[in-house]
Each structure stands twice: as structure tokens, then as C-alpha cells.
Amino acid sequence: MPLHQVIIPSLKQPLLYEVPGDEGRSPLIGRRVLVPLRKKSVTGYLWERAETAAPDLEIKPILRFLDETPLFPEAMAPFFSWIADYYLCPLGLVLKTALPPGLAVFEFQKVSLTAEGKRALKEEALAQEERNLLGALLRSRGRALARFSPEERRLIKELGKKGWVRELKAWQKEKASPRKEKWVRTGPCFEKNRFPPKDFPLFDFLSTHPTLPLQELRRHFPLSHQRLTTLVRKGLIEMEERLLSSDPLGEVIFEEKGPFVLTPHQEEALALIGRGLKEKTYQALLLHGATGSGKTEIYLQAAEAALNLGRQVLVLVPEIGLIPLMEARFRLRFGGRIALLHSGLTDRERLDQWQKVLKGERPVVIGTRSALFAPLTDPGLIVVDEEHDPSYKQGEHLRYNARDLALVRGRLSSAVVVLGSATPSITTLYLRKQKKLEYVGIPKRVGHQALPEIHLIDMKEYRKGRQFPILSPPLREAVEKNLKEGKQTLLFLNRRGFDTLVLCTLCGAVFRCRNCSLTLTHHVHTRNLLCHTCGFEMPLPESCPSCGGPGIKTLGLGTEKVEKELSALFPQAVIDRMDRDTVTGRRAYYRILKRVEERKTDILIGTQMITKGHDFPWVTLVGVLSADLSLNWPDFRAGERTYQLLAQAAGRAGRGLHPGTVFIQTFNPEHSIFRYVKNHDYLGFYRQELQFRRDFGYPPFSRLVHCLIQGNNESRVAEVSERLGDRLREEARTHRWDPLLEILGPVPAPIAKIKGRHRRQLLLKSPHLRLLRRAAGTIVGWEKELTQGQGVRIVLDVDPVDML
Ligand SMILES: [Zn+2]
Ligand SMILES: [Zn+2]
Known part of the structure; x- marks a missing residue:
């Protein structure tokens, strides 16, 4: 065999x-x-x-x-x-x-209560833990053995000896099996005289509805199971099971204005794509253009070209919230040929969509990062919209980047890959320089909304002692004016898990590591400033080393605090908040956006979630409360991220007929990034950023592998980290990896503890991919030996995006 x-x-x-x-x-x-x-x-x-x-x-x-x-x-x-x-x-x-979730079938050991056990629970005097366990089994009608703790399992063994519980094998079936529905249709003996007179209304109804779902029929006639069986036996009706297709496609939201006359830039892009499709060769293309510059029209026409050649199309967007917009545009062109794949679907819906794609019924797939794996046999066009978005990277389990993998899948299937963004990632722009992709820059269309006016607010001017207001007076006045005119305001705050920054409120200076140029973070318990990449440490000074003044302050703002203060400032305004705490699911997200759309909300406060792709014509004012937090993030991408966030936030202002205004609050308005943001000059920023990356050897001039060591016991985590670091350095010496491979750390991770787990990190950095992978592969080989019995895990992240 x-x-x-x-x-x-x-x-x-x-x-x-x-x-x-x-x-x-x-x-x-x-x-x-x-x-x-x-x-x-x-x-x-x-x-x-x-x-x-x-x-x-x-x-x-x-x-x-x-x-x-x-x-x-x-x-x-x-x-x-x-x-x-x-x-x-x-x-x-x-x-x-x-693959779609919920498809695993397996056998497992199940524990259930016996009749004797039930009796014992009722009649016998039991120890508390025995009572708890038997009671739990009674309520749950048995439970998988694997879900019990070791102590509970010992107790189960004992109770088994008494004959109160028993272990048996059980099957876990697919959770995502297709749903079936019962249908009724008229049978071979369907004649009026065969029905008893009291059932004539039923006969009449079935005469006009010869086939319908049972549930529907029961809505009109409360038929018991017994009566149904009789009707079937007499041949008056028949029953069958039909597969229920669960289609998650929503309503079309708007009508398309057309026909479209292509601009020369659009023509150029389409010609490039068309050539790649026809020759059936791999090709990557960067479309650099703002929202409203006609990128989607290029995607649509390119998709049409691919379909005409009998090939398929994959379109990725970074977030679920952006799907309805893309879906609506595609649906108007391609009707029912679209499938959706994203995490907001139920397992069953996802499997259903998956199978339609697999069978070739839906040649156009739209989805978030996981849609990259759509089972298309011959994708000719792969689109990654907003390609710079960090959401394309999965942060756990398989830490893949869908944007990078789109290029790989494109290469393996000889497809054209189109990356679209108004602020492409530095790495992508560098690929252009290396001639690894084609580039088409699309300027904003003339006659479209004017670019918003950007004001920089120097927070140093509004300082009182070490205190400063959440809203500077100019921004506060602007919000007030906007409220009076009945227009809406978005206030943006960059906040993620860890959000304090130490800076000087007198001169705006921040502390940077002299080795890595990354911002040092403050550790409350040691009162030290620490570099989370190389481990450089220094005590927090009393006065500012830059200006000598007493302005050192920890800066940290939460959306909740902002909301409170705003409610006090503007008691008459309707204020809403959107962040990880208020948005737990897709529904909550839409609900908040809907309220803004319906102009029920006057002021929306939120994290980066509010800056993405939504069009609110009545939002005319955007305030960025603290550009410093993002700008001084301890990550080499802080500048890139900040530019992208500011551009996106600014893009929310004045999408309708009313011109928009943007206020950016910062302690460091002299920072060069703001000059580029104000002039909407991303390529200028790119050139400067590239120089910084080259100077310090960050990507795209090197590649990184991030190694996280975590566990519940702090000293064991430290010990394993040290041993791993030592062995790696020894290996590097033996194989002469130096100086092509840098080993940084181990050091505590920026978030040193999450949910009781202590975390340390080690960073591998090299311009040589092969060498880097060899070193990382060595860690994989050692993992078992290093961590066994220690309660410690080593997690590798290739091309990390977030190193917290
Ligand atoms: Zn450092
Ligand atoms: Zn200072």
C-alpha cells in the first residue's frame, strides 16, 4: 500500500x-x-x-x-x-x-456520571470536592477528561473505583459542518379528498406552496411531529433535507457613479497589469496614491482583465471595517461572483465561502489577512490595499505577514501583485529602488476635496509648571467653534498597552539609546531608563540634560481620561469613545461609526481605529492629542508609523463639502517629520527615513528575528534567556558569524509582564538572510533542551512588526 x-x-x-x-x-x-x-x-x-x-x-x-x-x-x-x-x-x-476553523474530527476521553453516581450525589454525605465534581458532571452531562486538573483527575480515578463515574471514548464532530434545513413538498397522493376536512386549509395552502421549508409551514400550521409523520405515511407530503447556504454578503451600500474616464496614471497602471496577466509572469506593482485617487477603479478593471483570461482575483484589506466599502464596489461590477473571507464570519459561513471558492463558483475573493489562503487554483491578480498597515502581520501563533506572503503567493502562481497605499511602507518603497517592483504614483485628482489645513501646536507654550492641558487653547477653541456650527470632531490618541513616555516639557527633549537611537522607556520600579533592544540603562535624571531645566515628566494619556476631561469642558456635547475597551466586536465598531454617520455624535475620541478609511462628510476637525507618544515609540518604525497615522488622521478631516482642519499637539514641533506631513511630501520623508535606517542598520538594510522568552517564573525566564544568549554568542564565535550577525539582548521586553507571564527578548539582526535563518534555526533546535521542565517558552518572530 x-x-x-x-x-x-x-x-x-x-x-x-x-x-x-x-x-x-x-x-x-x-x-x-x-x-x-x-x-x-x-x-x-x-x-x-x-x-x-x-x-x-x-x-x-x-x-x-x-x-x-x-x-x-x-x-x-x-x-x-x-x-x-x-x-x-x-x-x-x-x-x-x-484552513477554515472548526473542521477537526477527533476522539477524546470523556468522563460522565453513572446512575450510581447520581444516586450518591443525592443521598450520600460527600466531601465538598466530590460534591463539586459530581455536580459539575451532572450539569454538563459529561466532560472531556483533558479539561480537568491533575488533582481532579486523581479524584475521578477514585470515584471511578466506586462506580460513580466512568470514562468512555467520545467523538468531537466538525463544528463547522454545513447546516441543513428540513423542507416539505407535496407527495404522490396529494389530493383534497385524502385530507380530513379539518385539514382542508392545509391542503389549500400546500396547493399554492408545493415546496417550502418546514419551519415556514409551521408558522402557518402548528403541526406536531406525530401529525407530520402521519401525513408522510399517507403519501400526502414528503420531507427532505436541504443544505442551507449561509451567505454573509450584505446589502449594496451605494450606487456607483460611472462610466469612468481613466486618468493617464490609471491607464499606465492598467497597461502594466494587463501585460503581466497576459504573459502570465509574476509582477509586483506599487500604486502610490491617496484615497479618492482612483486606486479602486484600477483594482476593478484589473480584476475584470484577470477574469476575462479565466484567472481569479484576491483582494486583501487590512481590517474588517474596510470590507463593506470594497465589497460594495466589487459587487456592482461582479455581482454574485464574490466570496468573503474574514474572521467576522461564523465557522459555518467561512467554510461555506471556502467551498464555493474551491469549487470555482466564486472567482473573486475579498477579505482580511487570512483570505490570503483562499483556495484559488489560479490567482492571476492579488491586490493588497493599504499595504503599509501593520494589521497584515499576525501577532500570535503563525506570525506571518500577509503583505509579504501576497508577493510570495504571487511569485509561486505567476500572478500580478498590486500593492496600494497613500503612505507605502519604507520597505516597499525600497523594493522600487532595487527594481523589484514597478511603481505608479497617482496624484490626487484635481477638483477633488482640498487637502486639509494642518496646524502644529507647540505644547511647551501651554505648560503650567509640569502640568499641561489635554486640549491646548487653540484646539479647544476650534472644538467649540465646530460644536456651535453643528459639525463633528475626531480626537485621536495613540495608545497601546504601554503608553508612557519620558520627556522634557521645557524643551521637548526625549532620551534615546546611544547604540540603537531608539527611545528609552521608563521603568517605575527601578526608576531607570532602559533600551529594550540592546539593554542600555541609565538613571532618570532630575533635570533635563538638554536644557538643564526642571521639565522632565512622564507623559501618558488614556482615552478614558480624555473623555472625562472633555465632558467637563463641553457638557452639552455628545461624546463617544472608540478603543479596545469599548469595541469588543464588529457590531460595537459599526454601532459607534453609525452614530457618527448619523451625526448623533459631536466628538469621537479614539485610538488608531478611528483613522482608517471611513468617510464622514461632517467631520471637519481632527485633533491629534499627542504626536509625541507615537513619534517616540521604542521601535525603529516609530517615524514611519507616525507619518502614516498623521496622514490617515488628517485624511479624515473635510471629506465632504466643508474644508477640513487638523491640529497636531506636540512638545517637539521642530521635528523634521512635521515639515513633510504639512507639505504632504511622503517621498521626502522616505528619503530621510531611509538614511536613518541605513545608519543604524535597520530594515530594509537588515532583517530581524525577534525571540521572546516567557514563563510564569521570573528567575527561570531570566536563566533560560541568559543561557540562550550565551550559547548563541558562542555559536556565533565558532562559525564566525560576527560581524554579519548581531545578537542583541537578552533584555526585559517593553511589556515585561503580561497576564502573570514574565517576558524577555533577544533580537537577531543581519543583512544576510541565510545567516540569520541559520542562527534562528539553531534556536529552534535548542528549544526543547533549554526549556524542558522549566515552564518557559521560546517564541520566534521572523520579520517582527511589534516588539513589545
Ligand atoms: Zn539600545
Ligand atoms: Zn529640556
Whole structure:
């Protein structure tokens, strides 16, 4: 019997199994199978064929195939392998991330209460823990053994001896299996005289509705199960089960204005894309243009060209909130040929969309980062809109970047990849310089809304002692004026998990590491300033080393605090807040936006969530409360991020007929970035930023692998980190990796503790990808030995985006 590798999502390595009977002939890679593993049965995915196995290996046969056809096209296998290799992670994790959730079928050990146990619970005098456990089993009608703690399991063993509980094997079925619905239709003996007179209304109804869902019928006639059975037995009606398709597509929001006359820039972009599509060669194109510059029209026409050639289209947006807009535009052109894939769908909806794409029924896929894995057999066009957005990077499990992988998938499937942004990432712009992608810059269309006016507010002027107002007087006046005129205001605050910055309120100076040029962060318990990249440390000075004055202050603002203060300032205004605390799901997000759209909200305060892509014609004022927090983020991308955030925030002002105004509050208005922001000169900023990156060897002039060491025990985490650092340095000496590989750390992570877990980090940096990957691969090899029995985990992040 043929041998095949099977990928089991929870395992680090593929295992070998025998493929029984004639199954070996049909297409195999990607088929879902049930295989024996230790004493259980689990779900796996068939992978490549293996010629031979080691002689002493016991090979078991596959138990059964769970589907008729593979769950992804075979052509995607090299893509998955590439990802596993590049991100140094098991193929199982890649498949788990890529495939729709809720498809695992497995066997598990279940504990349930016996009749004797029920009696004991009622009648016997039990110890408290026994009562708790039996009671829990009674309420839950049995529970997986794996969900009990070791102590509870010991107790279960004892209770088992008494015959009060028992362990048995149970099956976990797919959570995402397609939903079925019962339908009724008229039967072969459907005649009026066969119905009893009291059922004539039912007969009449069925005469006009010969086939309908049972639920619908029951809404008119309360039919009991028994009566239905009788009707079926007499042949008056028939019942059947139909697959319920759950389509998440929403309503079309607006009508398209057309026809479109293309600008020369649009023509140029489309000609480039068209050529790539026709020649069927990989090609990357950067569309550099603001919202409203006609990028979407290029996507649409390019998609049409791809479809006309019989190829498929994948469109990625960074956030769920941006899907409805893109979807609406595409739906007007392509109608029902669109599928949506994003995390806001239920498992069932996601599987349904996945299967429609797999069958070729929906050749256009729109979605967030995970849609990158859509099972398209021949994607000809891949669009990554707002390509600079950090949301394309997944921050846990498989830490992939969908923007980077879009280029990889494009290369593997000879597709044209279009990256679009008003503020492309520095790395992408650098690819242009290396001639690795084509570039089309699209200026804002003439006659479109005027660019907003940008005012810089020097917060040093409004300081009182070490205190300063949340709203500077000019911004406060502007908000007041806006309120009086019935217009809306957005107040933007950059805040993430960790939000304090030490600066001088007299001269605006911040403390930077002399090795890395990154901002030092303040540690409350040591009163020290620390560099989280190289570990450089210094005591927090009393007076400012730059101006000598007593202006040193910790700066930190929360949206909640801002909301409170604003309510006091403007008691008559309706103030709303949007941040991670108020927005827990898609609904909450829309609800807040809807209120702004309906002009119910006067002032919206929020984090970067409010700056993305929404058009509110009555928002004429945007205030950035503290540009310093973002600008001095301890990350080499702080400048890039700040420019992108400011540009995006500014882009929210004056989208309608009324011109917009932007106020940016900062202690450091002299910072060169503001000059570029004011002049809307991103390429100028890019040139300056590139110089900084070159000077300090940051990407794109190097690549990084971030290594996080975490665990509950602080000293063990420190110990493992030190050992890892020492071994790595020794390895580097032996192989002479120096000076091409830099090893920075270990140091405490910027967020040194999350949910009781202590965190340290180590950063590998090198201009040589191969060397860097070799070093990172070494860490993977040591992981087990270093961490075993320590309660410590090592997490590698290739091309990290957030290093907190
Ligand atoms: Zn440093
Ligand atoms: Zn100073």
C-alpha cells in the first residue's frame, strides 16, 4: 500500500501512514483524513507521497477519508511549505492557520456520571470536592477528561473505583459542518379528498406552496411531529433535507457613479497589469496614491482583465471595517461572483465561502489577512490595499505577514501583485529602488476635496509648571467653534498597552539609546531608563540634560481620561469613545461609526481605529492629542508609523463639502517629520527615513528575528534567556558569524509582564538572510533542551512588526 505523509495540526512533524485500497489513485494532497495517533483518532491532512519508511517504524493505515475531495488545491502545497520554512514553524500550524476553523474530527476521553453516581450525589454525605465534581458532571452531562486538573483527575480515578463515574471514548464532530434545513413538498397522493376536512386549509395552502421549508409551514400550521409523520405515511407530503447556504454578503451600500474616464496614471497602471496577466509572469506593482485617487477603479478593471483570461482575483484589506466599502464596489461590477473571507464570519459561513471558492463558483475573493489562503487554483491578480498597515502581520501563533506572503503567493502562481497605499511602507518603497517592483504614483485628482489645513501646536507654550492641558487653547477653541456650527470632531490618541513616555516639557527633549537611537522607556520600579533592544540603562535624571531645566515628566494619556476631561469642558456635547475597551466586536465598531454617520455624535475620541478609511462628510476637525507618544515609540518604525497615522488622521478631516482642519499637539514641533506631513511630501520623508535606517542598520538594510522568552517564573525566564544568549554568542564565535550577525539582548521586553507571564527578548539582526535563518534555526533546535521542565517558552518572530 502506498505511504503518505499526513500533517496533523497539533504536531511538529508530519507522520507516515498507509493509504488503503484504491484511494491511492485519486488526487490526494489536501484531503482530510482520520488517522490513529497513540490510542486516539485525530484529523490530519494528506501530504506528499513517501517512497520508503525507516525499517523499524510501525506504519498504521489511515482510518478513513473525511471528504471526497481535497480541502485546498494541490497547487497551494508549495506555498504552505514555503511559509513553514520561512517562519520556522511546523506545517501543521500553517495548515491550521490557513484552513477554515472548526473542521477537526477527533476522539477524546470523556468522563460522565453513572446512575450510581447520581444516586450518591443525592443521598450520600460527600466531601465538598466530590460534591463539586459530581455536580459539575451532572450539569454538563459529561466532560472531556483533558479539561480537568491533575488533582481532579486523581479524584475521578477514585470515584471511578466506586462506580460513580466512568470514562468512555467520545467523538468531537466538525463544528463547522454545513447546516441543513428540513423542507416539505407535496407527495404522490396529494389530493383534497385524502385530507380530513379539518385539514382542508392545509391542503389549500400546500396547493399554492408545493415546496417550502418546514419551519415556514409551521408558522402557518402548528403541526406536531406525530401529525407530520402521519401525513408522510399517507403519501400526502414528503420531507427532505436541504443544505442551507449561509451567505454573509450584505446589502449594496451605494450606487456607483460611472462610466469612468481613466486618468493617464490609471491607464499606465492598467497597461502594466494587463501585460503581466497576459504573459502570465509574476509582477509586483506599487500604486502610490491617496484615497479618492482612483486606486479602486484600477483594482476593478484589473480584476475584470484577470477574469476575462479565466484567472481569479484576491483582494486583501487590512481590517474588517474596510470590507463593506470594497465589497460594495466589487459587487456592482461582479455581482454574485464574490466570496468573503474574514474572521467576522461564523465557522459555518467561512467554510461555506471556502467551498464555493474551491469549487470555482466564486472567482473573486475579498477579505482580511487570512483570505490570503483562499483556495484559488489560479490567482492571476492579488491586490493588497493599504499595504503599509501593520494589521497584515499576525501577532500570535503563525506570525506571518500577509503583505509579504501576497508577493510570495504571487511569485509561486505567476500572478500580478498590486500593492496600494497613500503612505507605502519604507520597505516597499525600497523594493522600487532595487527594481523589484514597478511603481505608479497617482496624484490626487484635481477638483477633488482640498487637502486639509494642518496646524502644529507647540505644547511647551501651554505648560503650567509640569502640568499641561489635554486640549491646548487653540484646539479647544476650534472644538467649540465646530460644536456651535453643528459639525463633528475626531480626537485621536495613540495608545497601546504601554503608553508612557519620558520627556522634557521645557524643551521637548526625549532620551534615546546611544547604540540603537531608539527611545528609552521608563521603568517605575527601578526608576531607570532602559533600551529594550540592546539593554542600555541609565538613571532618570532630575533635570533635563538638554536644557538643564526642571521639565522632565512622564507623559501618558488614556482615552478614558480624555473623555472625562472633555465632558467637563463641553457638557452639552455628545461624546463617544472608540478603543479596545469599548469595541469588543464588529457590531460595537459599526454601532459607534453609525452614530457618527448619523451625526448623533459631536466628538469621537479614539485610538488608531478611528483613522482608517471611513468617510464622514461632517467631520471637519481632527485633533491629534499627542504626536509625541507615537513619534517616540521604542521601535525603529516609530517615524514611519507616525507619518502614516498623521496622514490617515488628517485624511479624515473635510471629506465632504466643508474644508477640513487638523491640529497636531506636540512638545517637539521642530521635528523634521512635521515639515513633510504639512507639505504632504511622503517621498521626502522616505528619503530621510531611509538614511536613518541605513545608519543604524535597520530594515530594509537588515532583517530581524525577534525571540521572546516567557514563563510564569521570573528567575527561570531570566536563566533560560541568559543561557540562550550565551550559547548563541558562542555559536556565533565558532562559525564566525560576527560581524554579519548581531545578537542583541537578552533584555526585559517593553511589556515585561503580561497576564502573570514574565517576558524577555533577544533580537537577531543581519543583512544576510541565510545567516540569520541559520542562527534562528539553531534556536529552534535548542528549544526543547533549554526549556524542558522549566515552564518557559521560546517564541520566534521572523520579520517582527511589534516588539513589545
Ligand atoms: Zn539600545
Ligand atoms: Zn529640556
